[in-house]
Amino acid sequence: MTHSTVRDARGVILHRPGPRGDCDYAIGVVTTDDNSVLDTFVAEGSNAGLASLATLEHVADFAAASNLRILTRVGHAAIRDWLEQQTPWHVVPDYLHGDNGRALQNLATELLVDHIGAVTADLPPLQIATDASARVGHPGIGIAYVTDRGDYQQQHLADELSVLTGELQAIRMALTHQRATRIQILTDSHTSAQWINGPCHSNNFRTARLVEDIRELAKGRDVTVKWVRSHNGHRLNEIADRLAVSARRNAEAHVADDIRRQISDHIVAGLRRRKPAPGRPPRHETSREDTNR
Structure with missing residues (x-):
C-alpha cells in the first residue's frame, strides 16, 4: 500500500x-x-x-x-x-x-x-440528599450530601451563620462534584426547593447568587429538586443530616481527619452494603472550608 x-x-x-x-x-x-x-x-x-x-x-x-x-x-x-x-x-x-x-x-x-x-431509559435518577447543620447562636455550618450509592462529601463553613445559605451550598456542592446527568436532589429546606424551582424572592445577594449557581450547574442535565420533610424517616435524608452534623461537630472539636473519615464511613456504611456498585467501588471525599464562598 x-x-x-x-x-x-x-x-x-x-x-x-x-x-x-x-x-x-x-x-x-x-x-x-x-x-x-x-x-x-x-x-x-x-x-x-x-x-x-x-x-x-x-x-x-x-x-x-x-x-x-x-x-x-x-x-x-x-x-x-x-x-x-x-x-x-x-x-x-x-x-x-x-x-x-x-x-x-x-x-x-x-x-x-x-x-x-x-x-439507559429504564435507569432511575441518581438520588442525592443534602443538608446543613447549625448550632444556635454560634457561627459555623456543617453541610453534606450523600448519594443513593453511598458517595458523599462534607464541608464546614467556619464563619457562616445562615442555615439557608448552608442548605443551598450543600446542593451546589452536590451538583459540582457529581457528574450524573439524571439527578433528583432531596432537600428538607422548603425555601431552597421553592427558590430553585421557581422565582427566587431573596433580597440577599449571596443567596440569590447561590440559586443562580445551582441553576447553571443543572443546565444540560435532567435535575429535579424535591422537598422532603426532615426527621420523618426518609433514610437518605437522615444520613445527610448525620453527615452535616458530624461535619460541624468534628470541626468544633478539632477531630483528626482520619477519625472524621471513619465516622463518616460508618454513617454511610448501610447504603454501601445495600446498593453495591459492581466493579465500581463507592467514591467519597471530605474537605473543610474555613471561609465563606
Missing part, C-alpha cells in the same frame, strides 16, 4: 457521562469530506478515558482496514495529548475548525445523546 492509495476522511471522538455518573460513554464518528457517514462506534467504560481509548482503537482499526487517513478531533484531553505525541498515519489528531468540523461534532453529540437515552 502506498500513501497515494489512502483516502482522507474526518473523525471525532466525544465522551459523556452516563445518567447516574457511574460510567462514561464515548462515540467515534467518521465521515467523508461531503459529510457522508462512513462509520460510528460507541464504547462504555468506568471512566471517560477508558471509553475514549476503546473508541480510538476502533477508529484506528477502521482506518487501517479502509485505507483511510482520518483527521480526528479527540475530546478527551489526556487521550488527545497522547495521540499528538505519536506518529500515526491512519489517525491524525486535528482540531477540525470550520463549519464542517462543527457539523461533525454536533452530529456525534446528537448520536451519543440518543444512544445513552436508549440504553
Whole structure:
C-alpha cells in the first residue's frame, strides 16, 4: 500500500457521562469530506478515558482496514495529548475548525445523546440528599450530601451563620462534584426547593447568587429538586443530616481527619452494603472550608 492509495476522511471522538455518573460513554464518528457517514462506534467504560481509548482503537482499526487517513478531533484531553505525541498515519489528531468540523461534532453529540437515552431509559435518577447543620447562636455550618450509592462529601463553613445559605451550598456542592446527568436532589429546606424551582424572592445577594449557581450547574442535565420533610424517616435524608452534623461537630472539636473519615464511613456504611456498585467501588471525599464562598 502506498500513501497515494489512502483516502482522507474526518473523525471525532466525544465522551459523556452516563445518567447516574457511574460510567462514561464515548462515540467515534467518521465521515467523508461531503459529510457522508462512513462509520460510528460507541464504547462504555468506568471512566471517560477508558471509553475514549476503546473508541480510538476502533477508529484506528477502521482506518487501517479502509485505507483511510482520518483527521480526528479527540475530546478527551489526556487521550488527545497522547495521540499528538505519536506518529500515526491512519489517525491524525486535528482540531477540525470550520463549519464542517462543527457539523461533525454536533452530529456525534446528537448520536451519543440518543444512544445513552436508549440504553439507559429504564435507569432511575441518581438520588442525592443534602443538608446543613447549625448550632444556635454560634457561627459555623456543617453541610453534606450523600448519594443513593453511598458517595458523599462534607464541608464546614467556619464563619457562616445562615442555615439557608448552608442548605443551598450543600446542593451546589452536590451538583459540582457529581457528574450524573439524571439527578433528583432531596432537600428538607422548603425555601431552597421553592427558590430553585421557581422565582427566587431573596433580597440577599449571596443567596440569590447561590440559586443562580445551582441553576447553571443543572443546565444540560435532567435535575429535579424535591422537598422532603426532615426527621420523618426518609433514610437518605437522615444520613445527610448525620453527615452535616458530624461535619460541624468534628470541626468544633478539632477531630483528626482520619477519625472524621471513619465516622463518616460508618454513617454511610448501610447504603454501601445495600446498593453495591459492581466493579465500581463507592467514591467519597471530605474537605473543610474555613471561609465563606
